[in-house]
Amino acid sequence: QVQLVESGGGLVQPGGSLRLSCAASGSISSWYVMAWYRQALGKQRELVADINSGGSTNYGDSVKGRFTISRDNAKNTVYLQMNSLTPEDTAVYYCMVNSLGLGVSWGQGTQVTVSA
Numbered sequence: 001q002v003q004l005v006e007s008g009g010g011l012v013q014p015g016g017s018l019r020l021s022c023a024a025s026g027s028i029s030s031w032y033v034m035a036w037y038r039q040a041l042g043k044q045r046e047l048v049a050d051i052n053s054g055g056s057t058n059y060g061d062s063v064k065g066r067f068t069i070s071r072d073n074a075k076n077t078v079y080l081q082m083n084s085l086t087p088e089d090t091a092v093y094y095c096m097v098n099s100l101g102l103g104v105s106w107g108q109g110t111q112v113t114v115s116a
Contacts, residue, residue, distance in 0.1 A: 004105055006021065014116060030100070035050035035051070041091075066082065066085075
């Protein structure tokens with residue numbers, strides 16, 4: 001199974017930016033989807049953004065125009081650049097990979113807190 005390690009979370013003021021990273025250990029298949037989800041306190045986990053092996057991206061409505069997902073295939077790493085953060089973005093952010101033949105793996109999560 002693929003191991004995922006997230007980093008980059010923290011405390012930021014409203015309007016600020018953060019970049020999350022998710023490094024996958026081991027190789028993943030030539031077909032995959034890597035994604036960021038988030039779960040705020042008392043709410044269901046929701047998709048933030050995903051990117052597939054072909055480079056196509058998809059974003060949740062609440063983050064379109066503010067967040068950008070990208071990847072570095074050589075490093076097996078996916079990034080989430082988050083700009084114009086608001087308190088509503090406060091959540092635990094989870095990295096996920098769905099890799100053909102290897103199934104779905106989740107990271108341990110990283111806390112993002114947006115507060116003045």
